[in-house]
Amino acid sequence: MNGTTLLEGTTDGDRLRLAGAGAWTNANARALESEIDAAARRYSGVKAMAIDMGKVERLDTFGAWLLERLLRAFSSRGCETQVVGLKEDYRALMDDLHNVKLDTGQNGRGNKITQALASIGISVVGVGQMLTAVVNMMGALAVALLRVVARPTRLRFTAMVHQLDNVAWRAVPIVMLITFLVGAIIAQQGIFHFRKFGADIYVVDMVGILVLRELGVLIVCIMVAGRSGSAYTAELGAMKMREEIDALRTMGLDPIEVLVLPRIIALIIGVPILTFLGAMAALYGGGLVCWLYGGIDPEIYLQRLKEAISMDTFKVGMIKAPFMALVIGIVACVEGLAVKGSAESLGLQTTASVVEAIFLVIVLDGLFAIFFASIGM
Amino acid sequence: MAQENGKANGKAKEVIIEVRDVVVGFGSHNVLNHLDLDVYRGEILGFVGGSGAGKSVLMRTIVGLLPKRGGTIKVLGVDMTNGPEAERRAVERRWGVLFQQGALFSSLTVKENIQFPMREYLKLPQGLMDEMAVAKLEMVGLDASVRNKFPSELSGGMTKRVSLARALALDPDIVFLDEPTSGLDPIGAGDFDTLIATLQRTLGLTVFMVTHDLDSLHTVCDRIAVLADGKVIAAGTMETMLASTHPWLRAYFHGKRSRAGHVAEANGQAGNAPIPTP
Structure with missing residues (x-):
């Protein structure tokens, strides 16, 4: 050439x-x-x-x-x-x-430091906007809920049951499998290390308290955020992209009431159930490992468990579950409704939804820890 | 005007796309049934037909997106079914396609969209590609200010123009346009028609345009081919179409929405009332 x-x-x-x-x-x-x-x-x-x-x-x-x-x-x-x-x-x-004009004027390439500062600023503003959107959504949700309470026939019961089937019933096998494995792993690690100073039996305390107070609910929430939160974002995002949500609005319907409320109610009902099932599976897994690997008989395990945990331990985990479900649902729906025209935007918002939901669940868990400590639970 | 140009190119009657006996179908239904069509170099061919008649199907078959059940398609003299792979690839670089919805890559900016084919096929320095992107944008009637926008930030008309710029990125010989003026307002559609005619003149393009827009057919198309019942039932200039007695053609070109129809009504030729499509 x-x-x-x-x-x-x-x-x-x-x-x-x-x-x-x-x-x-x-x-x-x-x-x-x-x-x-x-x-x-x-x-x-x-x-x-x-x-x-x-x-x-x-x-x-x-x-x-x-x-x-x-x-x-x-x-x-x-x-x-x-x-x-x-x-x-x-x-x-x-x-x-x-006649082609190559304007080189607005190249938008300031120096590196300005760019770095600008991107920090943009992220901070983004976080602020996200929080505003979450608060907005909570408000809209409260209004929709009040309307539904005033006129219970307005609740989309079928949609809610459908969502419940998706987020709870279909998630049972995978959630129970994972929590079972986590319970077993904690017990194995505990036995391995506690045995060095002859404290094997306290593994039961550790497994019981850890699983019921923290791990059960956290693992379930992380699973639900990844599994159902992302699905919510993608569904709502796709509907937003194809103007279905605008279509609902023009028909005089509130998308929050029609689409968001049934989804969030389904999560609030589903997550505590999954948490309970998950905690049971984890205790079962832990007990199995204690028996097979640590030589702690099931009767001893159960008896020790009864002494180690109280009703409060169980309640702490269960009280947290619906709040975390609410956070996951709100974040997923906010991100879904924030999707813009492009396919890339859908991907971005779905990622953001999962990451933010998991992050907020953990932050909320920390706040709950402080709260329960101060009321002595 | 464009016909003069055809003469200026010297080879007004060189066949650039030759479709022979093509059959394309889905399931048990043959959408295109032993269809023949010639497209000549340097012309703007308007391809019309009822909704669902298979206009887009033919276009997609020619560019190789749909498999055909029989027949041959030759583009620039290369058999697109059985010809050597390398030659077929080379032909693919010599056409550009404007899809109905633009089909811009949503994760790339306008500039990157236009540079995409250049980047894939030509080893060019970034600086030259940047300049070319702006040059192509100006050729389609936009300017450098949109180059860093994303497709989601463009209006319908701008999307069409940017897609056209992308279709023109490699200086193709043939451009396929799938309903280029659909979804544009009459002014925008008229501008787009003018743009296509101008580009056809400056770049010596051959344009294959699937369209429903009677104004486009009137103003820019050198020839019109009509698809019905899986065949090209007529091909020729607008005058031929208007003179035809085929019922579908009469309904199409003398219908309520055609200018010819209005003129006919204005002249009080009530006898020529549009014949409804069966």
């Missing part, structure tokens, strides 16, 4: 005569560009330039643009330019490209 010369120049005093040759097309654009830039640099002193395009077999937009660039390079130095021998067919194309 580089074998043929596309541009040749001869100088005559301060007059330059260039002659183009070959095909000035996109396939040769790279070679042509370097020849043109070289010519522009080499003959920087000339006062007048004429280019003969007679031998150029073909010219496409790329070739034409490079010719235009050459002309601009010379004329910007106050050099006279002239194009001769250009085929009539290409005249209109050259005229078109002659």
Whole structure:
């Protein structure tokens, strides 16, 4: 491709005569560009330039643009330019490209520090907006709930049961499997380390308290955020993209009441059930490992468990569950409704939904820990 | 005007797309039934037909998106079914397609969308590609200010223009347009028609345009091909279409929405009342 010369120049005093040759097309654009830039640099002193395009077999937009660039390079130095021998067919194309304005003004590339600061600022504002949206959603949800309480027939019962089936019933196997494994792993690790100072039996206390107070609900919430929260965001986002939500609004229906409320109620009902089942599975897994690996008989395990935990331990976990469900549901729906037109936006919001939901669940767990400690539970 | 251009190109009658005996179907239903069509170099061919008649199907078959059950399609002299792989690939670089909804990549900016084919097929320095992107944008009547926008931030008309710029990225010989003016207001549609005619002249394009827009057919198309019952039932200039006595053509070109129809009514030719499509 580089074998043929596309541009040749001869100088005559301060007059330059260039002659183009070959095909000035996109396939040769790279070679042509370097020849043109070289010519522009080499003959920087000339006062007048004429280019003969007679031998150029073909010219496409790329070739034409490079010719235009050459002309601009010379004329910007106050050099006279002239194009001769250009085929009539290409005249209109050259005229078109002659009017192209390459504004380099708003490149938007400040220096690195400004950019870094700007992106920090944008994220902070983003967090603020997200929190506002969550608070907004809580308000809208409360209004919708009051309306439903005033007129219970307005509750979309079928939709709610359908969601409950999706988020709770279908999640039972995977949630129980995972919590079972987590319970077993905690028990195994506990036995392994507690045995060193002969405290094997306290593993039961650890498993019982940890699972009932913290781990059961946390693991279930993380699973639900990943499984159902993302599904909510994607469903609502897709509906937003296809203007279905706008369609609902124009029919005088409140999307919060029709779409969001049944989903969130389903989560609030479903998550405590899953938490309970998960905690039971974890205790079962822990007990199994204690028996098979730690040599603690099931009767002893149960008896020890009865002493170690109280009703409060159980209640702490169960009280947290619906609040966490609410957080997951609100975040998922807020992010779903924030989806804009593009497919990429849907992906972004779904990711954001899961990450924010898990983050907020853990923050909320911390707040609950402080709260329960201060009321002595 | 465009016909003059066809003559200026010298080879007014060179066949650039040759469709012979093509059968395309879904399930037991053949949408295209032994269809023949020629597209000549340097012309703007308007392809019309009822909704669901298979206009887009033919376009998608020619560009290779749909499999055909029989027949041959030659583009630029290359058999697109049995020809050598390398030649077929080369032909694919010489056409551009404007999809109905634009089909811009939503995760890329306008500039990156236009540069995408260049990046894939040509090894060009970034600086040149940036300039080319702006040049292409200006050619389709936009300017450099939209280059960093995302497709979701564009209006319908702008989306069409940017998609056209992307279709033109590699300086194709043939451009396929699938209902380019649908969803545009009459002014925008008129501008788009003018744009297509201008680009056709400056770049020497061959344009295959699936359309429903009678104004586009009137103003920019050199020839019109009509699809009905899985076949091209008529092909020729607007005058031929208007003179035709085929019932569907009469309904289409003399219907309430056609200018010809209004003119006919204004002239009091009540006898030429539109014949409803069966």
